[in-house]
Amino acid sequence: MNGAMIRQRVAFFVLGLLTLAIVVPILLVIIYIVLNGASAISWEFLTAAPRQGMKAGGIFPAIIGTILLVVGTMLFSLPLGVLSAVYLVEYAHDNLFTRMIKLSVVNLSGIPSIVYGLFGFTMFVILLHFGTSILAGSLTLAIMSLPVIITASKEALESVPNTYREISLSLGATRWQTVRYCVLPYAIPGILTGTVLSLSRAAGETAPILFTVAAFYLPRLPHSMFDQVMALPYHLYVISTQVPNIPLELSFATALVLVGLVFLMNLVSIFLRAHYRKKRLW
């Protein structure tokens, strides 16, 4: 074996080791949560409301709350994000206006989540009179999710070969038909990835929902989108730091449910992605 060969072997080994270093913390976190929380997971824990000052019972209202918030966030941010990306990639010319929009998108992603929380509080809760509600919380999380959805959608749209657009336009399709039939179908997998990524983050955020929707203790389920709800991340924060003498395993079990929920969302997106990839016939 000559020198170059040995150096290559060593380089591969080191690179592999470094890559492994990324996997280790994730695995450790998951293992740690499962080991500490799994024993507290039961049917009652998943389906009952909390009792005895949250020391007993379940976290059902918080699960429902988080699901509602994720769905609400998606309803606002997905259409807005995808359509903005379509506008920026397919229609807009490169000028001061679009450059300003692109700059705003980049800057939005740099804003700390607590600032979104304060903005949502003053804008939706107070100014628009939505009150502390699912609506206000969803809107706040939606704004926070937008940059990632827009950026991912833009990249997905830009990665669709220009020849598809040329073919479609040359056959007399309008610009919108071209986007609808020849661009969007092939961008969906990329858009989904970005959407799920940002919704996963929205599901786990505490700061933006702190003032806009999250209830400290509300065992009943919401009746409308103007109701408050409990949410998993805030509940986790509450039982871990605000209420004394709560068994630690309840916190870990709550964390485990949150991670499981996000995992489920990713699973759904993987199936959807595979479905849409199959549509593209190579």
Place this chain on the structure above:
Amino acid sequence: MVSEPIIKTTGLNAYFGSLQVLKDIHVAVARNEILGVIGPANSGKTTFLRALNRLNYLVRTYSQTGEILLDGRDLTEIRDNILRKRIGIIFALPQVLPVTIFENVAYGPKVHGNTNREQVDWIVEEALKKAYLWEEVKDRLDQPAVRLSGGQQQRLCIARTLAVGPEVILYDEPCSGLDPISTAKVEDAMQQLKVDYTQILVTNNTKQASRVSERCAFFLMGELVEIGPTEQLFTKPRDKRTDDYITGRFG
């Protein structure tokens, strides 16, 4: 020319940014003729072709002056999607959509609002027959179009354009990526299409232009040097530059 030309350009100048790529082009194309357009690279022949269905405007720096008439109407008075329905184009490399053979051909009828399944089936079959592809693909219409060979893909592109029901078909070096046998099949298809369509063929291959076209135009550096009956252009060119090009002295 006896009948009124279907396409007529008058004083056509075209620019990409500040670069002028077409200079004062005057061309009239008769109905049902095959017009060959030859010239070396960067002579402006593709720009000329794409000016006719306004595809050049996809490039944002593009601008043009002068007049292009389709059936006596200025192109700017016709909506782009209607114009491109009437003037179809075949690109240099066979470019198929990543869908089935059937869906590729049915795309045009779909965007033009034909949703009647039986009618679309019939349109697709007719288009594939006219493009000399039907016999080769009739049993596998639901297969991905990308699995076809290059020559088959190019004929699929022709079928796709025919399915829209155009009056004029533009070819932008349609055989540059094809082997001689596939090329012959595409040329056969063009000869058969003469009955119903006006065709303009841009080609790097002077032999192909002499085989297929009835009249031929020679472009050089954005200028139309000469246009005339193909036989005359190839045997007794009026301009020395044409003579130099077709005899292979440059280009």
